[in-house]
Amino acid sequence: MIIAICAGGPTSEVAFSLQPNKWIGVDGGAYALIEREIIPDAIVGDFDSVSAEQFARITAAVEHVQIVQSEKDETDTDLALTLAMQWQPTEVWLTGVTGGRLDHYEAAMRAMYRMQKTYPAIRFKIINNQNEVQFLWPGKHQLKKSHYRYISFFAYEQPMKQVTLRGVKYETTNEEIELGTSRFTSNEILMDASISFEKGICLMVTSLD
Numbered sequence: 001m002i003i004a005i006c007a008g009g010p011t012s013e014v015a016f017s018l019q020p021n022k023w024i025g026v027d028g029g030a031y032a033l034i035e036r037e038i039i040p041d042a043i044v045g046d047f048d049s050v051s052a053e054q055f056a057r058i059t060a061a062v063e064h065v066q067i068v069q070s071e072k073d074e075t076d077t078d079l080a081l082t083l084a085m086q087w088q089p090t091e092v093w094l095t096g097v098t099g100g101r102l103d104h105y106e107a108a109m110r111a112m113y114r115m116q117k118t119y120p121a122i123r124f125k126i127i128n129n130q131n132e133v134q135f136l137w138p139g140k141h142q143l144k145k146s147h148y149r150y151i152s153f154f155a156y157e158q159p160m161k162q163v164t165l166r167g168v169k170y171e172t173t174n175e176e177i178e179l180g181t182s183r184f185t186s187n188e189i190l191m192d193a194s195i196s197f198e199k200g201i202c203l204m205v206t207s208l209d
Contacts, residue, residue, distance in 0.1 A: 167193025
């Protein structure tokens with residue numbers, strides 16, 4: 001089960017071509033989906049970014065509606081992630097969270113990180129029309145060659161130890177990725193590849209040119 005969550009960021013950043021099993025619309029992201037004839041399975045938010053007419057159209061089209069107050073501790077995206085867990089997904093994709101306000105993007109990154117720690121068996125990703133972002137925990141991870149040309153690795157919150165890359169343009173053996181370094185940016189997958197590391201947290205970004 002793959003759940004895609006469409007938040008209310010700029011529509012140019014939304015990967016409308018995704019084909020999950022279920023969609024969750026978040027605030028203005030719900031209306032963006034409906035405008036493109038994608039009916040969300042559920043919507044959540046305070047809906048302060050849509051007009052009364054748009055809100056009426058959203059609620060008429062969607063069966064599962066969760067309306068929350070504007071003043072709350074969680075973001076609307078946090079609430080959508082909690083809602084997604086009810087469907088016991090194998091993957092959760094976040095789109096519409098890049099571009100626009102950088103604080104919203106940072107909040108989405110931290111929410112994804114928190115959920116990945118809480119649910120290590122579920123794969124969480126942030127996806128737009130040019131990039132995929134996800135976190136990796138220590139161990140060995142297979143990297144499949146895809147339409148994304150570039151792949152980059154960053155240490156998140158703590159250094160990565162004993163990093164070995166295989167099947168990529170720039171291979172490494174038992175290296176360290178320090179916090180703040182950009183040295184492991186813009187690698188390329190040449191074949192079915194892998195990354196392994198013993199300690200730390202990896203932020204992996206795959207990108208189109």
